Amino acid sequence: MRVALAFGCLIASLGLTTSVALRTPKTTAATSAVAVGGNVTVRAPQRLNSTVFAASARNFFETFRRMSGKERVAVAARCVPDYNAKASVKYETPKGAFWPMDVDFTNYVEPNEWTDATMALKVDPTESWFAFLSIDANSDRRLSGAEFFDAVGKDGSSVTWAAPGTTGPGAKPPHSFERDFNDSAHWEDYVKHDDEDLPKHLKKKLEDEKVPAGMAAVAVDNSTIKIASPHMLNSTAFAASARNFFETFRRMSGTERIAMAARCVPDYNAKASAQYETPKEAFWPMDVDFTNYVEPNEWTDATMALKVEPTESWFAFLSIDANSDRRLSGDEFFNAVGKDGSSVTWAAPGATGPGAKSPHSFERDFDDSAHWEDYVEHNDEKLPKHLKKKLAQEKSHE
Numbered sequence: 001m002r003v004a005l006a007f008g009c010l011i012a013s014l015g016l017t018t019s020v021a022l023r024t025p026k027t028t029a030a031t032s033a034v035a036v037g038g039n040v041t042v043r044a045p046q047r048l049n050s051t052v053f054a055a056s057a058r059n060f061f062e063t064f065r066r067m068s069g070k071e072r073v074a075v076a077a078r079c080v081p082d083y084n085a086k087a088s089v090k091y092e093t094p095k096g097a098f099w100p101m102d103v104d105f106t107n108y109v110e111p112n113e114w115t116d117a118t119m120a121l122k123v124d125p126t127e128s129w130f131a132f133l134s135i136d137a138n139s140d141r142r143l144s145g146a147e148f149f150d151a152v153g154k155d156g157s158s159v160t161w162a163a164p165g166t167t168g169p170g171a172k173p174p175h176s177f178e179r180d181f182n183d184s185a186h187w188e189d190y191v192k193h194d195d196e197d198l199p200k201h202l203k204k205k206l207e208d209e210k211v212p213a214g215m216a217a218v219a220v221d222n223s224t225i226k227i228a229s230p231h232m233l234n235s236t237a238f239a240a241s242a243r244n245f246f247e248t249f250r251r252m253s254g255t256e257r258i259a260m261a262a263r264c265v266p267d268y269n270a271k272a273s274a275q276y277e278t279p280k281e282a283f284w285p286m287d288v289d290f291t292n293y294v295e296p297n298e299w300t301d302a303t304m305a306l307k308v309e310p311t312e313s314w315f316a317f318l319s320i321d322a323n324s325d326r327r328l329s330g331d332e333f334f335n336a337v338g339k340d341g342s343s344v345t346w347a348a349p350g351a352t353g354p355g356a357k358s359p360h361s362f363e364r365d366f367d368d369s370a371h372w373e374d375y376v377e378h379n380d381e382k383l384p385k386h387l388k389k390k391l392a393q394e395k396s397h398e
Contacts (some may be wrong), residue, residue: 053112058128069178076174079130080167084152086121088161095158098148098308107248108142134172223314254363261359264315265352271306273346280343283333292330319357
């Protein structure tokens with residue numbers, strides 16, 4: 001026990017008194033600056049292994065191997081409840097805790113993001129790593145929302161924390177930590193995200209998610225995103241938001257989509273109504289180019305300012321966009337967010353206006369005509385004929 005305490009103190013002393021180097025906006029010897037609507041920082045291949053986060057990972061795995069099986073089981077049993085006790089003081093719900101951790105908008109919480117977040121909550125570093133591994137149900141070294149909610153929420157809920165001293169149903173059993181990891185679980189894998197030793201199905205999954213040819217991973221406003229070139233809008237954070245959403249949408253199950261679609265407009269209303277007294281006061285400031293429509297990039301900017309979770313923001317846009325022409329008219333917006341379609345009264349908490357699409361309409365995947373580039377470039381080639389004709393008529397009057 002003294003050995004364990006000594007190593008705990010060692011981790012705390014090494015542990016993480018500065019922020020992760022990845023997120024500094026300055027250009028260092030390990031990075032280079034490129035111009036994409038301004039200077040941004042491109043991450044070098046070595047990335048994280050020379051950072052304080054790397055020290056945290058290395059110290060944890062060394063400590064883990066020195067602990068007895070009994071000590072591991074004891075820490076694993078209390079790590080998630082202890083995390084919940086601290087997180088629930090700051091965040092009312094599990095989803096309120098999860099999305100702020102995802103600073104690079106990948107819809108996953110990576111180990112360095114988790115480390116930063118748990119440091120801020122003053123979670124013991126060893127318990128923090130045990131909690132990460134306990135929550136990471138499929139052991140792919142990152143946490144999805146579903147994994148997180150299933151491990152920390154009551155019965156897997158995203159809106160209610162598990163009772164004090166307990167976990168959600170998805171947390172790994174403490175006895176699974178009794179034995180040492182095999183050689184494939186090593187601290188460098190968590191730092192470099194070296195996928196060579198992952199199971200085949202996870203290798204394939206991660207390979208599918210890698211940046212396609214002609215794209216680059218960059219840090220913009222302290223967040224890492226993937227950008228495409230050379231198109232103008234394709235090289236923006238908005239393009240990354242659109243692409244990430246459609247990739248996430250296709251990975252979600254039908255049940256997850258329905259659940260998200262059911263809450264997205266009420267959740268948007270809750271945040272918007274705190275700032276705007278009426279729906280019309282929320283709508284018109286979004287129309288920054290005075291077209292009388294809110295385009296996806298305008299919606300993204302507005303909902304980011306309201307701190308709406310990015311995936312919910314996109315679901316809300318699609319739910320409000322009744323005719324699926326990739327932009328919101330005032331009538332569509334008021335009909336989806338207003339009480340009985342009102343422009344001066346918000347729908348009741350937890351409800352939508354009559355014009356919001358049915359959540360069950362999101363159960364199946366989109367067909368090929370709904371793709372992220374269409375939302376970025378507003379490419380109308382794949383629109384239904386009646387909408388093509390409508391847009392052509394409107395362009396002729398511009």
